[in-house]
Amino acid sequence: MTTQTQTGPDPKTELSSRGGGPRADRSFQVLTLAAGLLVLAVLALILITTTREAWPAFREMGLRFITQNRWDPPSEIFGGLAFIYGTAIVSLIALIFAVPVSIGIALFLTELAPRRLRAPAVTVIDLLAAVPSVVFGLWGVLVVAPKLVPIYQWIHDVLGGIPVIGAIFGQPVGSGRNFMTAGLILAIMITPIITSIAREVFDTVPRADKDAALALGATRWEMITGAVFPHSFGGLVGAVILGLGRAMGETIAIALIIGSSTQITANVFASGNAMPAVIVSQIGESTGTFTAALIGLGVVLFIMTVIINTAAQAIVRRAEIRMRGTAS
């Protein structure tokens, strides 16, 4: 109402922007976009530089780098199939043990445990994630592996005669350093991350969905399978994939436990090797094409995790469309 402000349009009807609002929005947008692109750029750079470093080995071996089972550095033959197999089998064993246990713990904590037990239990599980992997490795080699040998022997004695199953539970290696021990230790290592994500996923299930199931006369378990799991499917797949990523990439614990032998066998009680373990144990004494081959194993591992992540996303999308009618 003062005369000085008469120069601009009437403030009551003015709609054009005043001050820095839109500009702040715009710069925020640019900033977040840049952050997103940065991640992509880092990933791309990792892939490009490692592939370049590994190129001599890739060029030398071609597709045999991942299809041949012969790793002979003195003869410059680098067929890494045994290590790919080792990584796959150890990760699979880890998932078989860790996923049900983790989901069980998460369900207990979200649906069953008394409120005052939750916080301490969560702390204990998270502490498990704080244990350095080299400690897990040493524990696995010095304590767990020798103690498991008689159990492996017993399982072999009982199941060894059955076709197929007998091949899986073959004669155990005397040290106990084998796929199974590595998988079990890995399972312990990835349980905290799967548990903690599964717990958060279960916490997001709407009360209304659980009430709906219970109001139909569902028991707690029926409520969990009917209301909690369908709602949590996507998140659980994510949790498992994160655990799997950790398992596939785990290096030092596996290097200590897996037994370091280059072989492909169905026998889970036999020793083997895995890609990260091979890299860490051999890179110190390598030169030339050998180094390139070890870096090449890293590239293969990286591509494998990318493929698994992409596949998991596709699975989740399909499931979401089926359950909700749209992808969310």
Add this chain to the structure above:
Amino acid sequence: MTTPDPRVDTVQDRPSVSIGAPSSGWGAVGVDTPQAAGAPVMDLRDVSVFYGNYEAVRGTSMPIRQNQITAMIGPSGCGKSTILRSLNRMNDLVPGARVAGKVTYHGQDLYAKDVDPIQVRRRIGMVFQKPNPFPKSIFDNVAYGLKINGIKGNVHDQVEEALTGAALWDEVKDKLKQSGLSLSGGQQQRLCIARTIAVRPDVILMDEPCSALDPIATGKIEDLMHELAKSYTIVIVTHNMQQAARVSHFTAFFTAEVDEKQVRHGRLVEFSETGKLFTNPTDKRTEDYITGRFG
């Protein structure tokens, strides 16, 4: 305890969803025990609900009559939903919740030690305020209750029967495999009703079932309630007085009162036939509420 009603233990004997059975309002409506129509299925005697030490609702006594629609109305915080949830022991799920007084179902004490809340909820179903279909297909939403309750027979026929009973069949029969969440709000709520009646409950509790719906969808649900009342006993909580007047046979008016210690409690003020409660209430507080002077 009185002699248990034989029907309580033989749910399979209940009449099937008999849409189109002759209706005569208050009287017997195609029920297996005609003389029991309008007789109390449930009865509340001096029921109070506590959350911890807080008494949310005190001293409620009222009957729930067979094949009638009983409405519970009142302002927010008057305890009407709390009472509703005590009728199928959904309050058990709230930590610290406790029910004093006596809730009976066909003469049995609902809160007796040997009563299994899962069986209670099986016989006394519930429809919630916000439509809450499971993130599953339309078919699986309805079949879920059949599955968990081990109900035998042709699942597809029973699903169709329930969806027909909920006046939804014609709209969804060609897309049973689609997600329940792909339906509109009103359809979702009818899907929830279908899910509830699929397990053939005795009583259906509805907690503000139309509060998230538009007037057209609300009208459909209200028509449906009249149909359902031929086969089921219905208790509905609503904050919409017109809705209570339109659909219910009996109405309970609750209000919130502040006691001498300045603590708010819900309270049942008046319970009577809906027509009487809205035209000739006996309590001044009811009159004030229904004439819009309060609440």
